[in-house]
Amino acid sequence: MTTSKRAPGEFNVNDQVLIARTKNPGTDHNQYVWVLFCARRLDNGDLCGNLYGANGSDFHLRKCPSCQSGAAGLGFDKLT
Numbered sequence: 092m093t094t095s096k097r098a099p100g101e102f103n104v105n106d107q108v109l110i111a112r113t114k115n116p117g118t119d120h121n122q123y124v125w126v127l128f129c130a131r132r133l134d135n136g137d138l139c140g141n142l143y144g145a146n147g148s149d150f151h152l153r154k155c156p157s158c159q160s161g162a163a164g165l166g167f168d169k170l171t
């Protein structure tokens with residue numbers, strides 16, 4: 092499995108922030124669930140703030156399931 096150098100705090104092109112990398116298996120081959128946070132501004136000026144899980148391999152292009160019509164988020168265990 093390839094190791095990603097992505098670290099928490101990184102943004103992708105869609106204003107999704109990597110919060111944490113979990114050991115929960117993702118839905119893609121050899122992938123773990125990463126926890127992402129949506130830092131997009133909505134039309135009313137509020138921060139979206141949606142927190143959801145996604146395959147690590149999808150991070151660079153992931154869209155928010157709440158405000159960008161991205162794929163539904165994956166489940167993950169509580170962060171410790």
Ligand SMILES: [Zn+2]
Nearest residue numbers: 129139155158
């Ligand atoms: Zn959002």
